[in-house]
Amino acid sequence: SQTIHQWPATLVQPVGSPLSLECTVEGTSNPNLYWYRQAAGRGLQLLFYSVGIGQISSEVPQNLSASRPQDRQFILSSKKLLLSDSGFYLCAWAVGAAYEQYFGPGTRLTVT
């Protein structure tokens, strides 16, 4: 069966510091991968998605970036965090053109 891992579970970082969040999927090949953010009181905002290694589509202009160095690995990064980057970050995967996406446990990021 497929599983998705995210780490760390929680993170507190000062403004201006770098960020690296990692997501890995097991049990499937060539998944579509997604990064979402849920800010306080808001819905799920799609940040990036990838349909293959090295392919990244950005949905929202911001100081975040994403990379997919391996088939089942998706990384969310920032060179300098802003206070507004605080939120709950979720990674998700889907198979091919399937509509259902499956989410990881999330990372709670607090920028102080």
Place this chain on the structure above:
Amino acid sequence: DQQVKQNSPSLSVQEGRISILNCDYTNSMFDYFLWYKKYPAEGPTFLISISSIKDKNEDGRFTVFLNKSAKHLSLHIVPSQPGDSAVYFCAFSGGSNYKLTFGKGTLLTVNP
């Protein structure tokens, strides 16, 4: 451009009664509709879905209804149980491949 609206931020029902969660949408390109359930500090879990060629889909206690002419999606939970207490997101797909557009969520509280 708010393509999806979940107008009720919260809903409270008694155990054993029906819970009805609603979403409205404006994008006519949406052709697949999903509901997700989310507990605090966890990732959303896929609940049930429906394609645009249907107007109803059932899975146990959960039924999703689609009214395409009104651009309205609803989720019925019967009977409601305390374990159903969570935030429910509607999600829509269509037009652009691979992406879901989420509502802001409705917090359902089922009281014993």
